[in-house]
Amino acid sequence: MKSSHQPSQSWPLVAGLPGAQETIYSFFSPSFVTLSYFSFFFSLNPFSRFDYFKSLKMKLDTSGFETSMPMIGFGSSSDMLDGFSTVPSFDLPRTTDFDGFQKEAVQMVKPAKGTTTLAFIFKEGVMVAADSRASMGGYISSQSVKKIIEINPYMLGTMAGGAADCQFWHRNLGIKCRLHELANKRRISVSGASKLLANMLYSYRGMGLSVGTMIAGWDETGPGLYYVDNEGGRLKGDRFSVGSGSPYAYGVLDSGYKFDMTVAEASELARRSIYHATFRDGASGGVASVYHVGPKGWTKLSGDDVGELHYHYYPVAPATAEQVMEEAAAE
Known part of the structure; x- marks a missing residue:
């Protein structure tokens, strides 16, 4: 029935x-x-x-779930879950061999980068200097790039490598340092900020990032200087130079460095080191910018065109009219 x-x-x-x-x-x-x-x-x-x-043959359809489930990561609509994310969430490359992927990507893109940045600690704080040239292979794309980035009033970061990577991660670090200050009612230390950046970059190791930065600042313990790379490596030191012009800058910096320098002496050493690097390295040039970080925060001391610095360090005596006529007659 x-x-x-x-x-x-x-x-x-x-x-x-x-x-x-x-x-x-x-x-x-x-x-x-x-x-x-x-x-x-x-x-x-x-x-x-x-x-x-x-x-048994069953198929699970997950369409529509992405709109109803909260996303944990950068740009999440749920304020309660935002704190669980330490780094922005991006799509991963469609590969399981990240090291091989990075090698293949470098071979396909073949980036040619160049810059000169340096920083060193002395008795009055930290001196930071950099050039301003941006290049795309043999093409000079800009002569006025700002390679010293202000993270907060007491901390600076330098930019070497890919411009987009460095600018993004420094901006992201500045946001997290400010959130740390609001949550703990105190500024983050230079060591803590550099460790935070190293952890974020380590999460994306092998994915093609190009970052070589120095974090310089002043905190409760005094001056601090750290080098951080795109693989999450982190080094503490009293002087660093990063970029294609760093071998030339190191030659001047190491020969003239003294801990008990005044601000004027340290500024001159940093400016001269950047100039000599731009004179020998074709990927460095533009303007030599010099910053000082002390107990009251950072200040910009100078920004000189490296072409004018050449005549400052190697002055050329003007020839008289008689000398010009004699040389012309001899030819």
Whole structure:
């Protein structure tokens, strides 16, 4: 005897049973269907369960879940979950071999980068200097790039490597340092800020980032200087130079460095080191900017065109009219 009830087609559940197919309609509640399904499953012996799994063909449709579930990461709509994210969430490369992916990406893009940045600690604080040239291979794209980035009033970061990577991660670090200050009612230390940046970059190691930065600042312990790279490496030191012009800058910096220098002497050493690097390195040039970080914060001391600095360090005596005429006659 057939039932006169017409089953609704709005919620069918099809379960593939071994040797048969049964359709269960919505006049059963979902809880009843689930209970019946598990009762049937656990009534089978282990071998029958295995055969059942082999014959069962079910597809899980997750479309629409992404709009209803809160996302944990950068840009999350849930304020409560924002604190769980330490770094922004990006799509990962479609590969499991990140080291191989990075090598292949470098070969495909073949970036040619160049810059000169330096920083050193002396008795009055930290001196930071950099050039301002941006290049794309052999093409000079800009002569006025700001390579010393203000993280907060007491901390600076330098930029070497990919311009976009350095600018983004310094901006992100500045946000997190400010949040730390608001939450703890005190400024973050230079060591803490550099460690925070190293942890963020370590999360994206092997994914093609190009960052070589120095974090310089003044905190409760005094001056601090750290070098951080795109693999999450972190070094503490009293003087660093980063970039393609760093070998030339190190030659001047190491020969003239003294801890007990005055601000004027340290500024001149930093400016002269940047100039000599730009004179020998074709990827460095533009303006030599010099900053000082002390107990009252950072200040910009100078920004000189390296072309003018050449005549400052190597003055050329103007030739008289008689000398010009004599040289012309000799030719």
